[in-house]
Amino acid sequence: MSIVVEDYHKIYGETVAVAGISFSVAPGEILGFVGPNGAGKTTTLRALAGIIAPTFGRLFIAGHDVVHEPVAAKAQLAYVPDEPVPFERLTVWEHFRFTAAAYHLREWRARGEALLDRLELTEKRDAPGSELSRGMKQKLAIGCALLHHPKALLLDEPLTGLDPFGSRSMKELIRDFAAGGAAVIVSSHQLSEFQSLFTTLLMLHRGRIIRFGKLEELRNELSAEGRSETLEELFLRVMKQPERATELQP
């Protein structure tokens, strides 16, 4: 497994942000991480990225404990936050240059050029970060994330600010990347956008898992119940009565 979370808790004073969740993501899987605001999605992604420490529990990236072997774990992951902020005065290409140096990449320029082209950033190659639009910043962050072929990719709301063309190419990029053997977690509210992309679904509510399973199994379950719901409809139904939801283990 590329990503493993074991009994992860995050507690702030008396507030339990995440109450002991466990799951794993295998290479090639795209896990949809969904839940209402304040469910603990970003907190979990940030813990996996090594930005915040867990109160209890263990988190592994490509076999490395995020807390005890942070550098080794981080060398295998890429995290794109919900609101990526580039370095204001570094150009797009200089962001790639720094990323290549950080992950000790030798032959990266051709891949960098290809990513620029695919993300439609070629024209912005020499533009500083401060001059990029919201969508361009998003694309730049994704470009930097994919440059070093991470084994685990964590994306928090990756389609925000993108136009329909950008959204489509971003989804294709994520799918291709997962097909290349990476484990991907995508946190998003835009369920209809990702319906065709996710292979696995994890629903969080107030820091607890209320649904977790392969999307295919979930669909089978729904059809057995005689329902023909979209992912969004399922989400809305489950969130109305989260305590009645059943937990499925893949």
Added chain:
Amino acid sequence: MSRALVLLIALHMRGLGRYLTRSLRTVRGALTALLGGFFFVMWVTLLLLTPERSIGIAPDTLRRNGPAFLLLYCLMNVFMSSSERAIYFSPAEVNFLFSGPFSRRELLAYKILLSLLVSLPSSLIIAILVRVHATWFVAVYIALLMGVLFQQLFGMCVSLIATTIGARAYTRSRRILLWCVIAVGAIALLQAAGSPSGWRSRYLLESVTSTSTWQVVSTPLRWFFDAFLSERLWPDLVVNVGLAMSVNLVLLGVVFALDANYLEAAATSSARIYAQIQRFRRGGMATAGRSGKPRFGLPDLPYWGGVGPILWRQLTTAVRGMGRLLVVFGLIAVFVVAPLLARSEEADSAAPGGLIVGLVIWLTVFLTQMVPFDFRGDVDHIAILKTLPLPAWRLAVGQLLAPVLLVTGAQWATLFAARLLRPEDSNVLLALAAFAPPFNFLLFGLENALFLRFPVRVAATTPGDFQAVGRNLLFMLAKLAVLMLVGGTALVAALLTGLVTQLLLNTSGRFEAADIATFAYLAGGFAGWLVVAGCGMALLPLIALAFRAFDVGRDTPA
């Protein structure tokens, strides 16, 4: 340290160079940069021509009191900081570095090195400014760099200790420490009050700094001042800088040894600080405070043709950021107004009116930048303002009234205090109070007209940005020229009206000479007031025009 982080620092420097030279691409930008550069060079040359040790503090005084001030400054940084003390990283650093393959120590080393590099030019400017207090410029510069490093490492140590012991325990410990400092200070003050020299701060400081305990405790800090005052390379500078460096190395050792997991606190705190910086960039210091829960609101104002709601919004913003503003007012009152007025009393000055006028003008100029509750603070809301169903001139009135009211209030408070201290100057003070509102309306009208025509963020200047220096200089000259023109016109109008009034009343033969003089003054003053107010009102169509011409897509500054 990771080579990637060294590369990042180099790229930062390159980016800064690009940013500072971006203005040279246009003729206007090149000219303003040239003007700014010229005045900067002139200023530095003037400072450099001032002989060393000419007007400076005596070396013994500096050695004795300097360490106390350095420690006080570092402690103030700790006490004044947010309760959740943490090392600040920009959001981009949090995004790219915190999830990157770097150890916490590497990130700290990066932060220290970057700050040291950034402080190289700023320390050079400060060194030029303070060199009059020492004998050798090189020693001053190196000592300042050591001091900056000390201050940063001290802050980092406190942050990491805070992270190690936990935020709650830290806040409790800090509160206890603060109360201890206050208690010790209070005891020292009471002792000083009982001494023959009374409350005079000079003697109080001397008595505290001459105790043997302080002498021992402050020795490491004194090395920085010994380095500052070094006259020769060997042994003075080398030995003293070596000692100061050893203090910094000890702190550096503590920073690396702690290796606390500061990333979470830093990410949270950095996001909050960044939001404050963004608010500061939008609207200056008064708007930079925390965006906490609003505790109170202002009552609705009448519609007044649309002016009321606009004024209400700006006043609400102003009142919510008032805490910070009141601190500034308090500091001005304590450190500027009170000593000046006290000095005028002590000297039994014959012309305190001039002093008060100067004080009010200074206060006005200072406050103009502090209260951007008008178009300047709305730089990111112009699009919304443009959609409002209001004529532009009414919108302009609503926008201008909030800063005018605030500054007028501050001026009237100062004048009232001056009136209590010097009742014999009542007439001058009353005249100033009467002229304050129209003058402020004119001043803020000018500020806003210039802003809408040449928009720039209130607080977006970067050190070394000569274009910003040149632009500010040009704006200042333009404002000064208009104010002088209006002032001159008002003066001529006042004189003419006064003369005509005097002539008419003299001709009538029904008034006493003293009454005629009073009427002439009043009529002249009123004429001058009308001219200033009229000029302020005349700016409204210009502001309205500039507002309509403001293209949100093109003119919103970065």
